[in-house]
Amino acid sequence: MAEKNRSKTDAQNAGDRLVASHVREDPFAAAFKATRMSMIVTDPSQDDNPIIFCNASFEKLTGYSSDELVGRNCRLLQGPETDKNTVARIREAVGAGRDIAVDILNYRKDGSTFWNALFLSPVRDDEGRIVYFFASQLDFTNVKSREAELASARHQAENEVAKNTADLRAALAAKTLLVHEVDHRVKNNLLTMASIVKLQARTTKDERQRHTLMAVLNRVEALSTVQRKLFTLDDISRFDVADFARELVTDLIGGIGRDDIHLTLDLQPLYVPAVKATPLSLIVNELVGDAVRRGLSDGGGEIHVVVKRLNGHFLIRVEDTVEPVQPDPESAEFSRLLLEASAQQLGAHIERSSQGRKTTVEVTLLVDEHRENEH
Amino acid sequence: MKVMIVEDEMLLAMELESEVEAAGHEVIGVAMSSHQARDLLSASRPDFAFVDIHLMDGPTGIDVGRRLAEARVPFVFVSGNIKRLPDDFVGALGAIEKPYTVNGMKNALQYISAVLSGVDDLAPPPSLVLAGDIQPPTVRRHA
Numbered sequence: 001m002a003e004k005n006r007s008k009t010d011a012q013n014a015g016d017r018l019v020a021s022h023v024r025e026d027p028f029a030a031a032f033k034a035t036r037m038s039m040i041v042t043d044p045s046q047d048d049n050p051i052i053f054c055n056a057s058f059e060k061l062t063g064y065s066s067d068e069l070v071g072r073n074c075r076l077l078q079g080p081e082t083d084k085n086t087v088a089r090i091r092e093a094v095g096a097g098r099d100i101a102v103d104i105l106n107y108r109k110d111g112s113t114f115w116n117a118l119f120l121s122p123v124r125d126d127e128g129r130i131v132y133f134f135a136s137q138l139d140f141t142n143v144k145s146r147e148a149e150l151a152s153a154r155h156q157a158e159n160e161v162a163k164n165t166a167d168l169r170a171a172l173a174a175k176t177l178l179v180h181e182v183d184h185r186v187k188n189n190l191l192t193m194a195s196i197v198k199l200q201a202r203t204t205k206d207e208r209q210r211h212t213l214m215a216v217l218n219r220v221e222a223l224s225t226v227q228r229k230l231f232t233l234d235d236i237s238r239f240d241v242a243d244f245a246r247e248l249v250t251d252l253i254g255g256i257g258r259d260d261i262h263l264t265l266d267l268q269p270l271y272v273p274a275v276k277a278t279p280l281s282l283i284v285n286e287l288v289g290d291a292v293r294r295g296l297s298d299g300g301g302e303i304h305v306v307v308k309r310l311n312g313h314f315l316i317r318v319e320d321t322v323e324p325v326q327p328d329p330e331s332a333e334f335s336r337l338l339l340e341a342s343a344q345q346l347g348a349h350i351e352r353s354s355q356g357r358k359t360t361v362e363v364t365l366l367v368d369e370h371r372e373n374e375h
Numbered sequence: 376m377k378v379m380i381v382e383d384e385m386l387l388a389m390e391l392e393s394e395v396e397a398a399g400h401e402v403i404g405v406a407m408s409s410h411q412a413r414d415l416l417s418a419s420r421p422d423f424a425f426v427d428i429h430l431m432d433g434p435t436g437i438d439v440g441r442r443l444a445e446a447r448v449p450f451v452f453v454s455g456n457i458k459r460l461p462d463d464f465v466g467a468l469g470a471i472e473k474p475y476t477v478n479g480m481k482n483a484l485q486y487i488s489a490v491l492s493g494v495d496d497l498a499p500p501p502s503l504v505l506a507g508d509i510q511p512p513t514v515r516r517h518a
Binding site: 180183184187188190191192194195196198199202217221224225227228246247250251252254255 | 384386387389390393429455456472473474475476477478479481482485500501502
């Protein structure tokens with residue numbers, strides 16, 4: 001106790017000396033005492049670097065009187081929640097005689113806390129020796145609590161977003177599952193329809209009826225292929241007419257099983273919205289089917305299929321060179337109806353020309369870029 | 376060849392059977408579930424099998440495929456969604472995607488038959504996706 005009283009007296013004396021070295025009306029000392037900024041001075045030459053002077057604002061901030069503060073080390077402002085690392089950084093700066101600006105949680109006399117923006121700096125004499133430490137404190141608890149509020153609000157928002165994202169993912173997964181299920185059923189139903197037609201075609205004794213059923217089957221299969229191709233793309237709303245044409249014509253030639261059919265292709269990827277997939281595919285199917293009926297399957301020949309973009313148009317062209325046979329008029333009429341209806345739906349233009357054994361049918365369709373991009 | 380058909384839709388199985396027979400092959404049986412497939416397999420050994428993925432007892436076609444691969448019976452999957460197959464097709468030669476066409480099935484069968492009898496310089500028809508040919512999804516851009 002006597003020891004403590006002595007050091008307190010030393011600190012008090014040091015403070016008195018500091019004040020005495022300034023004349024009474026020294027404006028700097030007056031400012032120091034009166035400013036709203038809390039300030040203290042400590043004396044590192046004394047044991048434990050005690051406070052030797054504090055201003056009224058510091059007393060007000062901490063709740064301690066000058067009497068209670070002088071002679072004590074600043075650590076009396078620390079408490080259980082004060083960050084140990086921050087304390088260590090301050091100690092290190094003091095030890096090294098460096099400036100430091102840190103944010104630290106401090107405790108008042110009544111035990112309440114405040115966030116202190118501490119600035120601490122050594123004061124040197126003419127020889128450069130450290131004679132005092134000067135420290136200023138700024139209570140920024142309000143700012144800190146606003147920060148905390150913001151952080152909490154952000155955290156809440158992030159949680160909300162995470163939850164919504166999870167909900168959306170679940171909804172998307174459910175939708176995807178549904179789309180897969182519906183797609184599966186559509187495919188199975190198309191194949192079942194084809195099987196029913198095939199079964200009847202196999203059962204009938206009437207050649208003409210069989211012929212008609214196979215003609216129906218051919219169109220059902222064209223639609224089946226569209227459905228299959230539509231879902232192979234990652235973007236199910238787009239459909240490649242060239243890919244469809246390649247499969248249709250290659251499978252057809254393979255199915256006919258003649259070695260004397262010479263097939264050439266000029267195909268470029270031609271993506272169209274899903275709504276146009278069916279009529280465009282029927283057009284390709286009718287054009288190729290027409291060549292087959294006019295003699296390709298009877299006596300072989302050449303067939304050249306073009307699907308590409310040309311001068312802002314979609315172009316589908318089928319050229320064949322065959323030994324012509326008279327096609328069944330009913331089949332030809334039916335095919336022409338399908339072709340024209342599909343072309344009309346698309347606003348496409350059909351042009352047919354013949355030169356000797358060579359027939360060329362060209363279907364052109366103006367690309368509506370604007371509408372195309374909507375899909 | 377002696378062909379086994381694993382398919383739970385009877386109508387599809389019947390039509391496939393008649394197409395297989397029309398191509399000059401023999402169908403040794405139709406299985407509608409993985410159990411029937413197992414029974415059929417233990418009774419006779421086919422040269423080849425068509426295997427649907429969704430059977431009467433669920434998506435058990437994959438297991439049937441594994442069993443066939445163990446027994447070294449060549450087979451293809453026939454399915455509406457071949458993208459759901461494991462990457463290695465569990466040992467299948469390939470897959471035919473539903474809904475297949477008469478020509479598509481005919482060409483696939485012809486190719487398979489040729490390959491199994493030792494012909495190895497044929498190009499597969501578009502209707503048959505060979506194992507290992509499944510491409511990773513690519514982003515398609517506007518044409």
